[in-house]
Amino acid sequence: MSNETWQWQEDGCTVSRSTQWSGPGCHNGCGILYYTKGDKLIKVEGDATNPYNAGRLCMRCLNLTEAVNHPDRLKWPLKRAGNRGENKWERIPWDEAYDIIEEKVKSIKKDYGPESIIGMEGTGRNIIWQVPYLTYAGFESPNYTLGFLSGDACYLPRAAQQAVMQSDFFVTDCAQHFETRYETPEYEVPKVIIIWGNNPIISNGDGFFGHWIIDLMRKGSKLIVIDPKLTWLASKADFWLQLRPGTDSALAMSMLNVIINESLYDKEFVEKWTAGFEKLKECVQEYPPEIASEITWVPKEMIIEAARFYAKNKPAAIQWGLAVDQQVTGISAAQAITSLWTITGNVDVPGGNVISKSGFNVDDGYNCGIEWVSEDTLQKRLGNESYPLKMYGFASTAHGDSVLKAIESGKPYPVKMLWLQTTNPIANMGSEAPRVYDAMRKVDFNVVVDLFMTPTAVACADIVLPAGMSLERDSFRAWFAPLRAISKIIQYEECKSDEQIVLDLGKRLNPAAFPWKTVEEWLEWKFGNAKDHYPDAFQIPWSGKTYRERGNTRGVTFKELQERGWIYADWQYRKYEKGLLRRDRQPGFNTADGKIQLFNTLFDDWGLNPLPYHEEPPESPYSAPELYKEYPLILTSGARSWEFFHSEHRQQPTMRIFHPDPLVTIHPDKAKELGIKDGDWVWLESKRGRCKQKAKLAATLNPKVVSAEHGWWFPEKPGAEPILFGVFDSNINNLTAQCQNGETGYGAPNKGLLCKIYKVTEENSQVMPTMQVTKMGGFGYDRK
């Protein structure tokens, strides 16, 4: 083994040091060694020299051989041969596929305008700047979005709120910005970590290696866990606040109430670096612990004690997650939680919540290439018509629900083409999946780029393109540190990397925007290098930034990065004191007055709530008591499992040995009441539809709450309809809703709905949901 070079020989294999990011994968990007013979992957190991994961791997990467060498992978471009849904395909060469797409794009642009083309991708994948660039620069459409993600409810509410409140991203400090990690002298271990609305050891969300929390626990960090479900971390916590799903805002406001009224906040920091504290102070008076306790179901004493514990122990950090976004008040919950680390002065200090720029700032994500969309067209971005955050440019995507409505109604204009790059909305990302299915089938022309033949591709694609997996592409991982190389090591059949596909197509559609001959040249440009070669490309500002302001690797080329594996940018704490956050290089945060906006003036100007508030989920025991009589259980969903990343990994035998079936967790008392035993198949039903999962009894939930899994389809079943890989049979998104968003357009209540549960019998299972949806028009209710 060698650290000097990125490739060497061992045991008759070539070993290559790289980074694994999707697909298949997760939000991380762990250091990995691939052992290959020719173009075949033999085995993988964690890269012990990479400080990010220090040699560790989860079972998904350990099992990569089953993914990479899977016989069912897509191998070459396919053109639909039968009707949509028949799963009949004709193999075509890449050029023919590109010809068809080019012709369609050009004619749709001419006849309906570029805005009629929607570019979509799945979450956290290695296409977060590539698909935006194709959409904006290639299609010249303003409509880049995630695959029908309702309320953009995955990090985007938190991101938009952070953009308005102080303009940067905060992350829990696990010394991840230092090559020397925990040994770094200036680093401090957080005394307390609040785990809010996620189970990071399994989910690894937003570039955060969850087991860093274990590292810190072993170094003495104490935990407060805020989760409706007892997670393993919650079982080890000093405080587990078992809140009712969708009440995070009320809980955070009440903790602020305790911290402010007991004078436990950092007065100096508040005075110097925040604006609107008095207004926040007044507002939190509406949430004393006894009121919040009624709303959240968390005992009053627990709220008080946990708030004190957090405020009195410094440094402390809050590791937040997806549940914050998945409520109508997602923005509000994010604002309240940000206020917690702000007023306690845990801002950008060692062991607190630190401001992170993604690896040398080279990754500007969802806005990549937006300058290629004309001003007029940009105004047509779907969602702008209804939501000021979108209209005034604080958001980087079209609004998923507005896209759905445009397809359904043809208003404000018709949608003519969907570009779906590694997203499988009917299996995973789209809530109200049967509705999304109908909508996608209505669109004239759809292209799916993916790793396997998915239910989405069978149901609606006209062209299917095979994407390379992580070790089949040159790319990089920047969120958040270090900047890591992803190297192409093998070629699988005719697969192409996502970068290559976008570049090939971009050159045909809008050559001026794609001047690079190779992917490597494109990566150089992304790194801020090769300025002399592409003076024109560099004249175009990038996400509103000119070349000088754009991130760059200070001359490190892709090849050099590949050799070195990763590079760390310089790191400084308390950047706001040092003039490192603002364009004018003055101290302060990157807001108009340089302060963190506890009171959101911009929201106020737009007629939105400028301060955090609680709003009942639209379907809750209190907001919909009649509905609650018929559907007397609170349904939460989307908790992760070790084996799968969303809808991925279901075709790997090893994963299915560990986790063969979709599981719904029910409290044993509730199960007894319903006559359900562990392992029984049960129907879960909401007012919109039903699905079938297997009961797992555990006292980890309030008996009034059940927790169902998401992302289930069955690659082992036939793909042709009416089976369609059984995609609707166990699909929790038959029960969830689209178009129930917060006042900002952000947030969706998908972790807090109402349902009922009953045992599966032969009699009540005559028609399976996939049959119901694909052949019988769905579940028959009014779609709002």
Place this chain on the structure above:
Amino acid sequence: MTENKASSRNGLLIDYEFCTGCHSCEVACMKELKLPPEQYGIRVLEDGPRKTPKGKWDWTYLPFPTSLCDLCEDRVKAGKKPSCVQHCQAAIMTYGPVEELSKKLAEKPKMVLFTPV
């Protein structure tokens, strides 16, 4: 068993207090030993989650090597750590001479020392 063997015996020390039940050791081992489906060189047992009479939660995972574990003989010879040790996400496993490990065993509670071979 010769005295020689006894004095050079190696083992696995596991700080099971922090085992998260992530299955990485199980899969790492399957791959290393090239085991057929549903065969394991190490298994992770689970107790709980269970509320104790004191009102605290017990939720403990305990990994233990099976009869198939050879302490990664080949890897160790090649100068590497056993695969489960290297990949454990919580980094709670240590491989080494039993004598050394038994000293470490005394350093904190909730540890276990295995001597599979």
